[in-house]
Amino acid sequence: MDTETVQKVYNNYAVFYDILFGIITDPGRASAIKRLQLRPDDKVLEVGVGTGLSFPFFPSYCHITGIDLSEEMLRRAHKRIETLKLSHIAVERMDASRMAFADDSFDAVFAAYLITAVPDPWGVLSEIKRVCKKGGLIVLVNHFKSNNRLISSVETTISPFCSKHLGFRTDLCISLILNDRELKLIDRRRLSPISLWEIAEFRNMKGQPWI
Numbered sequence: 001m002d003t004e005t006v007q008k009v010y011n012n013y014a015v016f017y018d019i020l021f022g023i024i025t026d027p028g029r030a031s032a033i034k035r036l037q038l039r040p041d042d043k044v045l046e047v048g049v050g051t052g053l054s055f056p057f058f059p060s061y062c063h064i065t066g067i068d069l070s071e072e073m074l075r076r077a078h079k080r081i082e083t084l085k086l087s088h089i090a091v092e093r094m095d096a097s098r099m100a101f102a103d104d105s106f107d108a109v110f111a112a113y114l115i116t117a118v119p120d121p122w123g124v125l126s127e128i129k130r131v132c133k134k135g136g137l138i139v140l141v142n143h144f145k146s147n148n149r150l151i152s153s154v155e156t157t158i159s160p161f162c163s164k165h166l167g168f169r170t171d172l173c174i175s176l177i178l179n180d181r182e183l184k185l186i187d188r189r190r191l192s193p194i195s196l197w198e199i200a201e202f203r204n205m206k207g208q209p210w211i
C-alpha cells in the first residue's frame with residue numbers, strides 16, 4: 001500500500017463511503033469520542049477524518065481539526081461542515097505521516113478506522129505523539145489482527161488484496177502500539193463481544209517512557 005494507492009482508493013470510495021461505512025461504524029466513533037473526555041476549548045486533531053462521519057459526536061465547545069489525504073473524502077467533509085454549520089470544525093489535506101503542525105499543537109488526538117489504512121502506521125503514530133501534548137489522550141478505534149490462529153491466518157492471507165483494492169490491511173497487530181513505551185495504555189475494549197473493532201485509549205508519554 002502506498003500513498004498514491006490510498007488516495008486513489010478513497011477518492012473512489014467517497015461517493016458511497018457513508019452508505020457503506022456510516023451506520024455500522026458509528027457506535028465506534030461515538031464511544032471513542034466520549035473516551036477523549038473533552039473540555040471547553042480543547043484542541044483536538046482527528047487523523048484520517050474521511051467524510052466527517054464523526055463530526056456529530058464532537059461537542060461544539062472544542063476546536064476540531066481534521067486531516068486526510070483524499071480530496072474527495074475531504075470535499076464531503078467540507079460539505080458536512082457547511083450543511084450542519086459546524087464552525088468549531090476545520091479540515092485540510094495533509095499526510096498523517098508528515099504533518100505540518102508544530103509539536104504539542106493538540107490536547108487530544110482521535111483516529112477512527114485509520115491506522116490500518118495508512119501506508120506507514122509507525123510514522124503516523126510517531127507524528128501523532130509529536131503533535132499531541134505530553135499527557136494528552138490518544139484514542140483509536142480500529143480492527144486489529146485476531147489472536148485466534150485460524151482467523152489471523154485468514155487475515156494475513158487476505159491482507160495484500162485488501163491493501164491493494166480496498167484501502168486497508170487486515171494483518172496489523174495491536175502489539176505495534178502496545179509495545180510503544182511512549183504510549184501508556186489506559187483502556188482497551190471491544191465495542192461488543194462479537195465486534196470486529198476495538199477502542200484503545202492511550203496517554204501520550206513522549207520523552208518519558210512509562211516502563
Ligand SMILES: C[S@@+](CC[C@H](N)C(=O)[O-])C[C@H]1O[C@@H](n2cnc3c(N)ncnc32)[C@H](O)[C@@H]1O
Nearest residue numbers: 010048049050068069070095096112113117118
Ligand atoms: C477507513 S477511512 C476512515 C475515515 C474516517 N475516520 C471514518 O471514521 O469514517 C480511512 C481514511 O484515512 C485516510 N488516510 C489514509 N492514509 C492517510 C494518510 N497517510 N494521511 C491522512 N489520511 C490518510 C483515507 O483517505 C481515508 O479517508
